[in-house]
């Protein structure tokens with residue numbers, strides 16, 4: 001199975017949801033309450049953008065999806081497995097997090113060693129490990145980069161390499177924090193092509209509303225630690241009252257009703 005394909009499969013809507021969050025509340029150790037009862041279900045194969053103003057709690061929510069942060073109240077399940085306790089190792093394989101700064105994920109001398117790091121830690125060796133590395137690099141358009149030093153790559157290439165480190169784990173859910181941040185137009189497009197080609201459940205935290213529209217049919221707006229809206233990305237972005245209530249702004253002249261999606265269709 002290729003690194004970019006959904007492993008436990010099933011079309012959207014069958015079996016348990018890919019992600020099921022019920023009543024999630026969380027406060028940081030300094031006492032700052034950031035999430036106040038988040039409910040969110042994401043079907044297998046869905047692509048969902050998490051939108052919202054600065055400080056809304058988007059990254060905090062994302063860090064709960066593979067147990068980096070632990071729910072203060074409520075629960076999170078990934079494909080029916082609780083994100084807690086003895087399941088955490090399996091959850092961390094199934095849920096791949098891609099951080100905004102690729103240098104958080106690239107720390108080995110070569111790109112190939114970085115991509116091999118996760119599966120090697122799971123005990124994958126030999127030809128299977130080599131296949132995983134080659135498959136993940138190919139899936140992100142970096143075939144032939146295995147021997148390159150990560151710090152010699154462009155930001156766009158490093159971000160795609162960071163995606164490859166996660167794909168090599170054969171995750172079911174890919175979670176990205178601000179994937180298009182600081183990319184030039186070509187880097188942004190190249191990453192969109194990669195993300196659009198993956199057969200995975202995708203959760204993307206972003207302030208880049210056209211990117212959300214291009215890649216994610218569904219969006220949720222998180223504001224002040226609660227889900228304030230949930231619906232089709234085109235309909236949310238077309239609701240001017242909703243947008244201004246949550247400090248969301250489209251680029252000047254951008255019409256969310258007249259955009260081609262990554263699959264080539266016009267948004268409904």
Ligand SMILES: Nc1ncnc2c1ncn2[C@@H]1O[C@H](COP(=O)(O)OP(=O)(O)OP(=O)(O)O)[C@@H](O)[C@H]1O
Pocket residue numbers: 028029030032034052053054055056057058059060061
């Ligand atoms: N380690 C921490 N300790 C205490 N408070 C924190 C910590 N990390 C984040 N916060 C606070 O939690 C709140 C939510 O932060 P978070 O990064 O989740 O928001 P966000 O929606 O991702 O914001 P942005 O769009 O600016 O990235 C902010 O007020 C932030 O200051």
